Amino acid sequence: MYDLIIVGLGPAGINAAIYGKRSNLNILVLEKETPGGKLNSIPEIQNYIGYGNISGPELATNFYRHFRSLDIPMKREEVLELKLEDNIKTVKTNEGVYKAKAIIIASGRGQKKLAGFEHLKINYCALCDANLYDGKEVLLVGNNNQAIEEAKYLSDIVKKVYFLYEGDLSIEKDNIEIINDEIIDIIHEEGRIKEAIFKNKKIKIDGLFVNLGSGPATYFCKSLGITDDNGYITVNNNQETNIEGIYACGDIVKKEIYQIINAASEGAIAALNAGKYVRKRN
Ligand SMILES: Cc1cc2nc3c(=O)[nH]c(=O)nc-3n(C[C@H](O)[C@H](O)[C@H](O)COP(=O)(O)OP(=O)(O)OC[C@H]3O[C@@H](n4cnc5c(N)ncnc54)[C@H](O)[C@@H]3O)c2cc1C
Structure with missing residues (x-):
């Protein structure tokens, strides 16, 4: 069992890992995509102390280099579920199950998941993945203007787009069918999407795209009761949630300022308090 598992390796998770390791904790870090998190998509940063002007990817590389220098174990896996069993925190990923005395959640904000279907192979970027479905039929689940643009983009490449959209909408394209219905189930075989079942109809599909806007990436810890109505996690001054040992x-986190500097600072506070908690338990 690990002392501490950290979910996410953006500025908050990287600094939590550095402080946790320097406190002698036995740590595992789980990151589903690219170390550095959001930094990787920021062209220019002008307000991070010590750098007048630096690109996001360069700052991410500097952070990650510091992290790597400490030999902290890291796995490229997506956390799918976080559970509490007899005061042991169990983390289920797409590859395995890990246990820890304490957890730090540093998963940032990202594309909202399709609730109930988080485990499926879903495409969250039509621009990136439309070509994989050339000549095929796909379902797009969306609720915003960007999703409407994605429906049009997809329709130029795939054979047919079923577009599940709540509200009035018409798009003048022969191969876009707008569906106003409730999704009940998505049938898949060995990870391949096969069929979508709605309250009133069923459709055969080859792929599933989702664009429900962005929000806090807390889909894997919803059942713990640590999030507010908007999915943000509420914490005390020690960055601890309402569950002992989960930070x-x-x-x-629900707060007013969302910047690199306070994300990193909160990571340090979370790790130092996780260390105190782990030592108290031992
Ligand atoms: C366009 C843009 C410009 C910005 N410009 C600035 C700026 O100039 N200055 C500034 O201070 N701030 C800026 N910010 C804000 C800053 O990027 C964030 O405040 C900061 O990145 C937050 O860090 P974080 O570690 O909390 O989250 P993130 O950077 O989002 O990192 C979270 C990490 O968790 C991973 N993750 C998520 N879910 C899971 C899961 N289930 N399993 C495993 N890993 C998971 C993600 O892949 C990601 O790597 C900007 C943000 C944006 C979007």
Whole structure:
């Protein structure tokens, strides 16, 4: 069992890992995509102390280099579920199950998941993945203007787009069918999407796209009761949630200012308090 598992390796998770390791904790870090998190998509940063002007990817590389220098174990896995069993925190990922005495959630904000279907292979970027479905039929679930643009983009490439959209909408394209219905189930075989079942109809599909806007990435810890109505995690001054030994930091937290500097600072506070908690338990 690990002393501490950290979910997410953006500025908050990286600094939590550095402080946790320097406190002699036995740590595992789980990151589903690219170390550095949001920094990787910021062209220019002008307000991070010590750098007048630096690109996001360069700052991410500097942070990650510091992290790597401490030999902290890290796995490229997505956390799918976080559970509490007899005061042991169990983390289920797409690859395995890990246990820890304490957890730090530093998963930031990202594309909202399709609730109930988080485990499926879903495409969250039509621009990136439309070509994979050339000549095929796909379902797009969306609720915003960007999703409407994605429906049009997809329709130029795929054979047919079923577009599940709440509200009045018409798009003048022969191969876009707008569906106003409730999704009940998505049938898949060995990870391949096969069929979508709605309250009033069923459709055969080859792929599933989702664009429900962005929000806090707390889909894996909803059942713990640590999030507010908007999905953000509430914490005390020690970055601890209402569950002992579970901490949160960075953009995932309900607060007023969402910046790199306070994400990193909260990571340090979370790790130092996780260390105190682990030593108290031992
Ligand atoms: C366009 C833009 C420009 C910005 N410009 C600035 C700026 O100039 N200055 C500034 O201070 N701030 C800026 N920010 C804000 C800053 O990027 C964030 O406050 C900061 O990145 C938050 O860090 P974080 O570690 O909390 O989250 P993130 O950076 O979002 O990192 C979270 C990490 O968790 C991972 N993750 C998520 N879910 C899971 C899961 N289930 N399993 C495993 N890993 C998971 C993600 O892949 C990601 O790597 C900007 C933000 C944006 C969007």
